[in-house]
Amino acid sequence: MLVIIQIKLDEWKHFMDYVFQDMLEYEKYIWRGQRRDDWRLVPSIDRLIQNGKISQEEHYKFQEQHLKSFKLAARGLRGANPSQINEENDWWALGQHHGLATPLLDWTKSPFIAAFFAFIEIGDPQTESRAIFALHQSVDSWSKDKCRKENMQHRKQREEYRKANKPIGLLNSISSDTDPELIFIKPFSDENQRLINQSGLFTRSMTKGSIESWVSKNHSSDDEGMTLIKFLIPDKEREKCLQTLNRMNINPLTLFPDLSGASIYCNLHSEIRNY
Numbered sequence: 049m050l051v052i053i054q055i056k057l058d059e060w061k062h063f064m065d066y067v068f069q070d071m072l073e074y075e076k077y078i079w080r081g082q083r084r085d086d087w088r089l090v091p092s093i094d095r096l097i098q099n100g101k102i103s104q105e106e107h108y109k110f111q112e113q114h115l116k117s118f119k120l121a122a123r124g125l126r127g128a129n130p131s132q133i134n135e136e137n138d139w140w141a142l143g144q145h146h147g148l149a150t151p152l153l154d155w156t157k158s159p160f161i162a163a164f165f166a167f168i169e170i171g172d173p174q175t176e177s178r179a180i181f182a183l184h185q186s187v188d189s190w191s192k193d194k195c196r197k198e199n200m201q202h203r204k205q206r207e208e209y210r211k212a213n214k215p216i217g218l219l220n221s222i223s224s225d226t227d228p229e230l231i232f233i234k235p236f237s238d239e240n241q242r243l244i245n246q247s248g249l250f251t252r253s254m255t256k257g258s259i260e261s262w263v264s265k266n267h268s269s270d271d272e273g274m275t276l277i278k279f280l281i282p283d284k285e286r287e288k289c290l291q292t293l294n295r296m297n298i299n300p301l302t303l304f305p306d307l308s309g310a311s312i313y314c315n316l317h318s319e320i321r322n323y
Contacts, residue, residue, distance in 0.1 A: 052260060053277045056177070060285040060292065063180070067159050077182040077277075078155040078249065081166025085179040085280050089259035091252075092149040107256055111151055118143050141235040141250060145242060152233065152250040153259065155183065161246055164298050166281070167289045168312075177280040183251075184275045187263065188232045229254050230262055246303050287320050294323055 057063055071077070080089070097110050119139060133139055140150045156162050159180065166178040233250040235243065242248070253262060263276045281289070293299065300312035317323045 052263070053274060054280065055277065056280040058282065060281055060289045063159075063163065063279055063281055064292070066279070071159075071182075074184075074274075076185045077159075078157060078185060078251075079159045079162035080153065080155045080181045080183070081162040081164065082179045082181070083166060083169045083171055084175045085177040085278075086175055087179070089153060089181065090257075091151045091153050093151050094256065096149040104256060114149070115139060115143070118148055137231075137233045137250070137252065138235050140252070141233065141240065141243070144250070145240045151252050153252070155249050155251060157247040157249070158298075160293055160296060160298050161303065163281075163289060164293050164303065167286045168300075174283055177282055178286075180279040180281065182277040182279070183259065183263075185232070187230060187266075187275060227254055229266075230259075241305050242303065245305055290316065290320060291323055 055066070057066070093111060093114065097107070102110070115136065122142075133142065137152070140148075140152050144150045144152050144154070154165075156165075159182065162180050166180050231252050231254070233252055235250075251259065253259065255262070260276065267275055290299075294316075300309040300316065303309065304312065
C-alpha cells in the first residue's frame with residue numbers, strides 16, 4: 049500500500065489556501081506538477097525503455113550508452129568555449145533541458161511553479177484532474193542513512209569472510225559499497241537559465257520503480273504519511289489557475305527566458321481571456 053496522502057480539491061483557490069494556511073511552516077518540500085493525475089513519478093528514460101521488462105543490469109547499460117551517445121552528439125553544439133562538465137548528473141541535467149530522455153525527475157522549490165507545469169500543457173486524453181506532488185526532502189536523509197547502514201554491513205561481512213579465509217567467490221558475492229537509492233541533484237552549470245528561473249532541481253532514482261513505490265517501501269514509521277502528498281485539482285480550473293499565476297509573474301516569459309517562452313506567452317494571451 050502506497051504511503052501517500054491524496055488531497056482532492058474542488059477549486060484552484062483551495063490549493064492556494066492550503067499552501068498559504070497549512071504549509072507555510074513546512075519549507076522543506078519540493079514540488080512537481082503533472083498534466084494527468086494517473087501518471088506515476090517515473091523519469092522519461094524509464095518510459096523510453098519500457099521499465100520493468102529488462103533487468104537492472106540491462107537498465108544501467110542502456111543508460112550508460114544513451115548518455116555516451118548524447119555526449120558524442122553534443123560535440124561542437126554548446127557554443128564557443130563551453131564550460132567543462134565533469135559530473136555525470138550534470139550531463140543528464142543538460143540533456144534534460146534539451147529534451148533528452150534521462151533518469152532525472154524535474155522538481156521545483158515553488159508550489160506555484162509546479163502548478164504552472166501541471167496546467168500549462170493541453171493533451172488528449174486528459175484526466176478529470178491535474179496533479180501536484182509535494183515531496184519532503186527528508187527522503188534525502190533516509191536514502192543516505194539506508195545506504196550508509198548497508199555499506200557498513202557489507203564491509204563487516206567482507207572483513208569477517210577475509211578473517212575466516214572464505215572462498216574468493218563467496219567474498220565477491222557481497223556487493224561493494226553502493227550509492228544511495230534516491231539522490232537530490234542541484235546542478236552548478238550556468239548553461240540552464242530555465243532551471244535557475246524555475247527554482248529547479250532534480251531527483252534521480254538508482255533503482256527501477258517510481259518515487260511512490262520507493263517512499264512506500266522506505267517510509268519512516270513516524271512520518272504520518274506527510275512524506276509525499278498528491279493534490280488533485282480539476283482540469284476545468286486551468287484558465288483560472290494560469291490567470292492567477294500570471295498575476296504572480298509566473299508565466300512563460302519568466303520561466304522560459306527565450307523566444308519559445310515569448311511565443312507561448314503570446315499564445316496564452318490569445319487563448320485565455322483576461323490573461
